[in-house]
Amino acid sequence: MGSAGVTTWLDKLEEQLNVDVDWMDPTFTKSLPIVPHDMTSNQLWVDDQMNHPDNQELFLNAVKEYKDEGWLAIYTRVACLMCKENIGNIKGRVLLQVLPSNAYDGQKVLEHARLYAREFAKVGISKDRFCIKIPSTGPALSVCPILKEEGIATLGTALFSLSQAIACSQAGCLYISPYYNETRAHDELDLWPNVEDPATQHTMSPRIIQMLETYRRLYKETGKPQPLIKNASFINVKEAMAAGEMGCDSSTISPQVLTELAKLPYDGSKQPGEGVPKPVHPNNQNTVPTPERLKKIAATDPLAPANWDGKLASTDIDYLANNGAELAKAIAADPATVSRLKDALELFIGGQNKSRAKIEAALKTLA
Numbered sequence: 001m002g003s004a005g006v007t008t009w010l011d012k013l014e015e016q017l018n019v020d021v022d023w024m025d026p027t028f029t030k031s032l033p034i035v036p037h038d039m040t041s042n043q044l045w046v047d048d049q050m051n052h053p054d055n056q057e058l059f060l061n062a063v064k065e066y067k068d069e070g071w072l073a074i075y076t077r078v079a080c081l082m083c084k085e086n087i088g089n090i091k092g093r094v095l096l097q098v099l100p101s102n103a104y105d106g107q108k109v110l111e112h113a114r115l116y117a118r119e120f121a122k123v124g125i126s127k128d129r130f131c132i133k134i135p136s137t138g139p140a141l142s143v144c145p146i147l148k149e150e151g152i153a154t155l156g157t158a159l160f161s162l163s164q165a166i167a168c169s170q171a172g173c174l175y176i177s178p179y180y181n182e183t184r185a186h187d188e189l190d191l192w193p194n195v196e197d198p199a200t201q202h203t204m205s206p207r208i209i210q211m212l213e214t215y216r217r218l219y220k221e222t223g224k225p226q227p228l229i230k231n232a233s234f235i236n237v238k239e240a241m242a243a244g245e246m247g248c249d250s251s252t253i254s255p256q257v258l259t260e261l262a263k264l265p266y267d268g269s270k271q272p273g274e275g276v277p278k279p280v281h282p283n284n285q286n287t288v289p290t291p292e293r294l295k296k297i298a299a300t301d302p303l304a305p306a307n308w309d310g311k312l313a314s315t316d317i318d319y320l321a322n323n324g325a326e327l328a329k330a331i332a333a334d335p336a337t338v339s340r341l342k343d344a345l346e347l348f349i350g351g352q353n354k355s356r357a358k359i360e361a362a363l364k365t366l367a
């Protein structure tokens with residue numbers, strides 16, 4: 001509860017889903033009025049935290065220790081050490097993303113995920129406390145079943161479509177992160193659907209509801225646990241609340257939005273729609289029906305191309321066979337996913353390149 005016994009939007013959201021922190025700075029996480037469940041990251045967050053004054057000693061020590069193993073080994077070491085700084089401040093898992101530049105090379109994705117797992121073991125973070133973020137492309141998701149066999153949990157990220165979500169279910173991912181907003185919308189606000197009632201009006205809401213409903217059906221039909229939906233990439237507080245109403249399992253939220261959620265006193269009479277208390281393991285999100293007022297948007301798709309035939313992605317297709325060929329085909333048929341996935345990967349590759357340059361510059365000083 002917020003100060004003076006006031007229930008805040010953040011308190012309310014945490015009643016409806018698991019709130020995660022989408023940032024790697026332990027000082028920020030410790031300052032929150034709640035203890036987040038998971039801590040998510042991407043190459044931008046890792047780069048930012050790698051440049052934080054508090055981490056310069058950690059960084060230089062890792063460079064010296066791993067100087068003969070190349071920049072990726074150092075990158076991976078530093079990222080895992082920075083997770084270690086956070087693990088005591090959260091209840092659940094720390095998440096790191098494989099290199100986005102390898103998003104279309106399954107073997108390299110596999111190798112990097114295994115490298116993370118080895119480094120997590122070295123820093124004392126057990127397999128039930130971390131998860132590896134895998135870009136939701138055909139080749140990358142194809143290796144998730146192997147990682148699952150090895151006890152390495154995965155999250156399908158850069159996910160914008162139902163076909164990607166079904167592929168993640170087939171891949172045995174623990175989580176998926178559909179991006180509520182495309183990454184470019186954070187900087188180019190004219191691309192942002194800044195609407196009054198995101199649950200019914202945001203262009204991504206129907207796809208989130210379709211993912212939830214499809215997983216519910218698959219869970220009922222197969223009894224197999226489905227990936228937990230960890231919604232990401234919110235620009236404002238109303239969007240974060242919409243994820244609670246839609247019935248997502250968790251939301252990973254930026255420091256800006258978390259800070260604002262923690263300041264706002266909650267008033268149910270002003271909320272367009274309320275979520276239900278969060279369901280728990282083992283059924284999780286699969287027991288939450290779509291709220292009545294959202295049912296009407298479940299069959300729509302404002303992001304679909306103009307010639308869309310109204311059919312949702314089929315769960316009968318094997319999206320992962322042949323290096324994820326059917327997923328590649330489904331993505332190619334959906335221009336919104338093509339451009340959003342490309343933009344997200346380019347953004348994260350930018351972060352990767354900055355970290356690589358910093359590591360290589362530090363290596364030169366040792367030569």
Ligand SMILES: O=C(CO)[C@@H](O)[C@H](O)[C@H](O)[C@H](O)COP(=O)(O)O
Pocket residue numbers: 022040041042044095133155157158177179182183184186230232233234252
């Ligand atoms: O995917 C996850 C969590 O699974 C997030 O960390 C995700 O990378 C970020 O929320 C989004 O990329 C938003 O980043 P940005 O567009 O604000 O730069």
